[in-house]
Amino acid sequence: MIPFIDLQAQRRRMGTGLTKAISDAVEGGQWIMGPQVARLEAQLAEFAGVKHAIACANGTDALLIVLRAWGIGPGDAVFVPAFTFAASAEVVALVGASPVFVDVLEDTFNMDPQSLEAAIAMVKREGKLRPRAVMPVDLFGQTADYRVLEPIVAREGLKMLCDAAQGFGGLLDGRRSGGIGDAAATSFFPAKPLGCFGDGGASFTNDDGLADLLRSIRIHGQGTDKYENVRIGVNSRLDTIQAAILIEKLKIFPEEIEMREVVAQRYSKALSRSNRIRVPHMITGAQSTWAQYTIQVPDRDKLQADLKARGIPTAVYYPIPLSHQKGYRDFPGAPVPTSEKLSKTVVSLPMHPYLDEATQARIIEAVLESV
Numbered sequence: 001m002i003p004f005i006d007l008q009a010q011r012r013r014m015g016t017g018l019t020k021a022i023s024d025a026v027e028g029g030q031w032i033m034g035p036q037v038a039r040l041e042a043q044l045a046e047f048a049g050v051k052h053a054i055a056c057a058n059g060t061d062a063l064l065i066v067l068r069a070w071g072i073g074p075g076d077a078v079f080v081p082a083f084t085f086a087a088s089a090e091v092v093a094l095v096g097a098s099p100v101f102v103d104v105l106e107d108t109f110n111m112d113p114q115s116l117e118a119a120i121a122m123v124k125r126e127g128k129l130r131p132r133a134v135m136p137v138d139l140f141g142q143t144a145d146y147r148v149l150e151p152i153v154a155r156e157g158l159k160m161l162c163d164a165a166q167g168f169g170g171l172l173d174g175r176r177s178g179g180i181g182d183a184a185a186t187s188f189f190p191a192k193p194l195g196c197f198g199d200g201g202a203s204f205t206n207d208d209g210l211a212d213l214l215r216s217i218r219i220h221g222q223g224t225d226k227y228e229n230v231r232i233g234v235n236s237r238l239d240t241i242q243a244a245i246l247i248e249k250l251k252i253f254p255e256e257i258e259m260r261e262v263v264a265q266r267y268s269k270a271l272s273r274s275n276r277i278r279v280p281h282m283i284t285g286a287q288s289t290w291a292q293y294t295i296q297v298p299d300r301d302k303l304q305a306d307l308k309a310r311g312i313p314t315a316v317y318y319p320i321p322l323s324h325q326k327g328y329r330d331f332p333g334a335p336v337p338t339s340e341k342l343s344k345t346v347v348s349l350p351m352h353p354y355l356d357e358a359t360q361a362r363i364i365e366a367v368l369e370s371v
Ligand SMILES: Cc1ncc(COP(=O)(O)O)c(C=O)c1O
Pocket: 058, 059, 060, 061, 084, 085, 087, 088, 137, 163, 165, 166, 186, 187, 188, 189, 199, 200, 201
């Protein structure tokens, strides 16, 4: 089997620099929230073009603590795409608010502005929930179309929290995913475009007051002193080793995004020749981080089986729209026919910066033969 994501190739490339960073973190003895964490936060903020980066234990917490800081809770509605990873809606439910599901666009997999408008109108008409925030997700690495979403969010007086867990580092008109929205959050789960060797996450904002709240909430609602607790918080500190790893990986991240782009273009050029394959569509001004390379095909089961037989792994993100999952089906939402359709047709192919041309040619040939 060829790897779906080859993290070992990156590990080999990084060599002793990475090993030294890890051993320095161990020798330093401050294993949680050590000095590397503040250094990483400064570098992440600069990279994203935003004032504050607040590191925490995982991407789910990075979203959660923003909702907590905004005081979003029971009776509030947060608009979330139906076609996303569970964490996007989970955090809304965890703070006691209601996720309201919105459909996505068939060509980009990202939040459909018309469906968002319909969902907001529905919530206002029903009068049971207060619209508070919109959470677009930069799915598979491409930013949502913020040029269209931002005016809707502003007109409705809502907050925008961007789920950049997959898109962090991508660009839209020169703005980095992570630096867009009233706040954004990312994940450093190992398989993410910028991942560490365990769990990790970060929230981002230009708002000084919000940044202070996030720093407090991530460590048990602490005040100026460690044992002063001025609010209810969570335990979401980042390990120093993970920060040290991320500092090293951030150095090569811009180059890796370019390498991912080369791989994606090779796929799109070759696969778009078949009229039975729909390749991902890039909106103008966008550069994706290609967290996934996801195509749409009429007979997904056959393609997956054919590729598996030839040692090529595939994955389905996501086989069931979140709004239809058992844990989420009682929450309200707009109709989501596109999410339903995508959940039956999408399939993701091996994608990482170190996918060499010969291996990729093998994958492309197998896909074309199968369809
Ligand atoms: C879209 C999306 N949101 C949130 C998360 C949550 O991140 P984590 O797994 O680090 O909690 C993930 C990744 O797993 C994700 O893909």
